[in-house]
Amino acid sequence: MASKSTRARSGPKVKAVRLNTTLEQIRARVEPGRTYPQGIVPLGPERVRRAPRREAAGAGGEDKFFPPNAGAHTHVTFHGGTVASNAPVQLIFWGSAWHHASTSPSAAVVHDAAAKLLAGAFMSDLVQYDVGRSALRTSVMVIDPDPPPKPLLTSDDDIIGLVLAVLRANELPDPVSPDRPIICAVVLPPNAAEEHSDVAAGAHFWGAIPDIPIDPDAVTWVAWIGNGDLDRIMRTLGHEIVETCTNPNGDGWMDDSAGSDDVDEIGDICNASSADIGFGFLVESYWSQEEHKCVIPTHFSLRRLFRHRLDFSINRSLRTTVPQRSHARGKVDWVLDVSTRF
Numbered sequence: 001m002a003s004k005s006t007r008a009r010s011g012p013k014v015k016a017v018r019l020n021t022t023l024e025q026i027r028a029r030v031e032p033g034r035t036y037p038q039g040i041v042p043l044g045p046e047r048v049r050r051a052p053r054r055e056a057a058g059a060g061g062e063d064k065f066f067p068p069n070a071g072a073h074t075h076v077t078f079h080g081g082t083v084a085s086n087a088p089v090q091l092i093f094w095g096s097a098w099h100h101a102s103t104s105p106s107a108a109v110v111h112d113a114a115a116k117l118l119a120g121a122f123m124s125d126l127v128q129y130d131v132g133r134s135a136l137r138t139s140v141m142v143i144d145p146d147p148p149p150k151p152l153l154t155s156d157d158d159i160i161g162l163v164l165a166v167l168r169a170n171e172l173p174d175p176v177s178p179d180r181p182i183i184c185a186v187v188l189p190p191n192a193a194e195e196h197s198d199v200a201a202g203a204h205f206w207g208a209i210p211d212i213p214i215d216p217d218a219v220t221w222v223a224w225i226g227n228g229d230l231d232r233i234m235r236t237l238g239h240e241i242v243e244t245c246t247n248p249n250g251d252g253w254m255d256d257s258a259g260s261d262d263v264d265e266i267g268d269i270c271n272a273s274s275a276d277i278g279f280g281f282l283v284e285s286y287w288s289q290e291e292h293k294c295v296i297p298t299h300f301s302l303r304r305l306f307r308h309r310l311d312f313s314i315n316r317s318l319r320t321t322v323p324q325r326s327h328a329r330g331k332v333d334w335v336l337d338v339s340t341r342f
């Protein structure tokens with residue numbers, strides 16, 4: 001009985017929904033000809049380093065793990081635009097294949113892994129980019145309509161259209177709060193492939209997608225995550241989340257010193273540089289401009305947090321002319337907190 005009541009209180013982790021629409025209708029809603037620049041996770045060899053137990057455990061005061069380091073000279077800078085701070089992450093498992101018992105990893109396993117990743121210290125070093133951690137919402141599984149089955153490809157527009165359809169159907173587990181933009185990550189099933197799947201394991205779109213029918217202020221950012229084993233899904237998901245948070249509209253944190261055709265976001269610099277820090281799946285590192293290293297935070301650091309909070313109060317006052325609608329409300333609290341504290 002105890003487990004039953006626990007389950008009733010916490011509710012399902014993944015909610016299955018039918019959207020009462022067709023793929024054609026989903027496509028028809030997406031503005032034709034609109035382009036969505038993307039930051040992608042390219043396919044490539046995995047550079048995995050298992051975290052030695054002592055490092056993973058944070059012995060000797062270590063609260064980070066440094067996997068193989070890619071670009072010591074990389075210079076990630078802020079471009080004056082938006083960051084997505086404390087933006088909740090919404091997983092949308094697309095396709096009835098997710099409903100099959102034989103699908104592995106299952107939606108529930110991916111949801112649990114994402115919950116573990118976000119509940120941990122993984123995002124805590126994003127504080128240097130003025131980004132607070134994300135929480136995971138109850139996931140949604142869209143069992144109708146299906147994405148185009150292989151060998152057909154799921155287009156960028158299909159992904160955007162699906163997210164809009166889910167928002168319009170009001171099928172997210174709780175209302176989209178206007179001051180809490182969310183990050184929707186569409187996870188494809190084994191029998192579907194995105195049109196860039198030959199080069200990418202996943203991507204996030206630059207540019208907020210307004211959800212006009214529900215609430216003119218509701219905004220979401222969108223990413224897609226290709227199918228694969230749990231390691232691949234999780235390293236792709238982590239990569240896209242940290243990049244969406246630090247560069248949601250293409251005007252946040254990135255290294256474009258090599259020109260606009262060669263933009264690196266904080267995940268790209270550390271591509272496929274992953275480790276299992278004790279979760280049982282791979283976690284991909286991201287670039288720490290502060291340390292000029294690819295990092296995977298393993299433990300929370302109060303020292304890190306308070307130092308950056310103080311920095312924020314100074315930086316924020318220098319950035320007051322920048323439109324920060326997407327995260328201003330959340331950040332104001334932080335600045336006030338700092339002022340009071342220091």
Ligand SMILES: [Zn+2]
Nearest residue numbers: 039040267268
């Ligand atoms: Zn990327």
